[in-house]
Amino acid sequence: MIRRLHAVTAALVLTAAGSLTIASPAEAEPLPITEGFEGTPSARWTTFTVPTITSVFLGNNPDIQPRSGTNVAMLTSYPDAPAQASIFRTITPDTTPSSVQVQVWVRRFAYQNENDESVQVQFRVRQGGRTGRIISNMGRAVREVRVVRGTALWEVHNFHPARPAGTFTVEISAYLGTVIIDDLTITTT
Numbered sequence: 001m002i003r004r005l006h007a008v009t010a011a012l013v014l015t016a017a018g019s020l021t022i023a024s025p026a027e028a029e030p031l032p033i034t035e036g037f038e039g040t041p042s043a044r045w046t047t048f049t050v051p052t053i054t055s056v057f058l059g060n061n062p063d064i065q066p067r068s069g070t071n072v073a074m075l076t077s078y079p080d081a082p083a084q085a086s087i088f089r090t091i092t093p094d095t096t097p098s099s100v101q102v103q104v105w106v107r108r109f110a111y112q113n114e115n116d117e118s119v120q121v122q123f124r125v126r127q128g129g130r131t132g133r134i135i136s137n138m139g140r141a142v143r144e145v146r147v148v149r150g151t152a153l154w155e156v157h158n159f160h161p162a163r164p165a166g167t168f169t170v171e172i173s174a175y176l177g178t179v180i181i182d183d184l185t186i187t188t189t
Contacts, residue, residue, distance in 0.1 A: 028094045032187040035089070037071040045073070046088040046130060053078060054085035054174075067105050067154045067182040074109065075174035075181065077119075084122065084173040087181075088130045092167045097188030100125070102159040102170065104185075108142045109178040118143040119177030125161040126169040135168075136161030142179055154182070 035044070037058055047056040057074040066072045075085040108119050118141035126132035140157050172181060 028092045030094050031097065032185060033091065035184040035186075036066075036069040036182060037073050038069045039071075041071060041073070044089055046090075048086040048088065048130075050083040053083045056085050056087055058087070064109070064180055067107075069182070071182075073172070073181040074178065075172070076178040077173075077175050084175045086171055086173040088169050088171045090129055090167060090169045091186070093188070095188075096165065097163060099163050099189045100161055101187050101189075102161065102184070103187075104157050104159075104172065104181060105154045105183040106140075106142055106157055107154045107180050109180050119179050120175040121157065121179055122171075122173040122175065123157070123159045123161070124171040124173070125164060126171065127164055128167055128169065130169050130171070132169060135164060142177075 035041075037045075041058040045058060047058065049056050055074075055076045057076075058071070060070045061072065061074060064072055064074065073087055075087065077083055077085045102123065104123070106121055120139055121142055122137065122139045124134055124138075125136040127135050136159070138159050138161070142155070170184075170186065172184075
């Protein structure tokens with residue numbers, strides 16, 4: 001009886017701490033995967049936010065110039081908040097990869113009152129689903145908004161995570177600011 005009570009309490013605390021929007025279950029899909037957040041990205045990506053502290057937007061925003069297509073992912077973790085805004089996608093590859101490489105295009109989005117410190121972008125691969133064991137965790141700093149001829153520049157980030165076995169989940173998070181993400185590619189060898 002006591003064990004059940006602790007499990008229920010833990011579940012209630014997790015629910016109260018964040019907001020989770022869940023995408024459809026993954027089906028076997030061929031690799032490479034190229035994701036531009038087009039169509040209905042919320043059908044493929046799960047979002048995790050902490051209400052009033054972080055936010056995630058998937059889709060078309062008229063204030064943001066995408067790298068390609070019309071949609072982007074916008075992850076915001078307000079600069080003074082100790083929390084991450086995250087998106088997840090569970091992938092069941094149709095073959096077992098011997099290695100994985102992920103390429104994602106990122107740019108910082110600075111609000112007028114935001115500080116000049118870098119935004120941290122975390123990339124994680126989990127074995128299985130969203131709460132599975134982390135098998136790779138890599139971070140990069142997105143330091144400034146670079147603008148050339150009125151256009152914000154995109155920068156590419158390459159990650160070489162540990163090889164997953166079977167179904168795996170890709171997680172991208174932002175910490176201490178806002179980043180725009182577009183054109184994610186997952187390739188294997």
